[in-house]
Amino acid sequence: MFTVGLTGGIGSGKSAAAARFRHHGVNVVDADLAARVVVQPGRPALVAIAEHFGAGVMQADGSLDRAALRKLVFDHPEERRWLEQLTHPLIREEIISSLAASASTHTAPYAILESPLLIETSQSELVQRVCVVDIPEALQLQRASARDANSVEQIRNIMAAQLPRAERCAKADDILDNSGSLEFLNAQVDALHQKYVQLATQT
Ligand SMILES: CC(C)(COP(=O)(O)OP(=O)(O)OC[C@H]1O[C@@H](n2cnc3c(N)ncnc32)[C@H](O)[C@@H]1O)[C@@H](O)C(=O)NCCC(=O)NCCS
């Protein structure tokens, strides 16, 4: 199925844009959700993480302590790279099966892959088009820190692990400007939806 990659840095508004695409009956596969599935209790990746990082990243019930691991990997880039080499191939496989599983259950003729690291990883090979949700970095920091328990410093570290704004926008086929209201964003998504329906039915 024709698939559009929806990307943007932390706090840019990917989830907000995805919600509007879903409103039009589009199947949205979420890479952050896939990343949670591959480290669920019972999965080999969780065992490998516990062995590598120790009991400090595990909760008493045997699930991953995400806040502890987040602090570790965004303070130490080499540990982040270790985690990525383990999980990114698994996340990619999980995304491929989610895209395939729900292909026939949605009304729109195209699907969306929502991912913060679409351009940074080989996930970009899974899409025919790239749509970037774009906001200035100061607003990104402001919205992400208003939403999350993460410190401003941690959000800065996460942003540093992602593509800079200009490089991301340079890879975009389409750009959603989310520096205004949600209504402004939704109106742009509505227009893109029409365009994607056309593109998907032409190909
Ligand atoms: C470090 C972890 C455990 C922190 O979990 P937590 O629940 O706090 O955050 P969550 O997974 O919801 O991610 C929040 C945001 O952080 C950013 N982010 C997450 N991982 C990365 C990464 N490796 N590089 C850059 N940014 C990242 C994204 O913008 C994401 O939307 C988790 O992010 C993780 O396992 N990351 C590695 C897998 C990955 O790269 N996921 C990104 C989607 S492919």
Ligand SMILES: Nc1ncnc2c1ncn2[C@@H]1O[C@H](COP(=O)(O)OP(=O)(O)OP(=O)(O)O)[C@@H](O)[C@H]1O
């Ligand atoms: N146009 C907007 N106006 C005001 N607040 C907004 C707007 N768009 C999104 N937000 C808020 O900004 C925060 C980040 O938005 P959202 O969760 O959609 O971003 P995201 O790109 O999915 O982030 P992440 O990569 O961290 O999952 C949320 O609290 C959301 O409610």
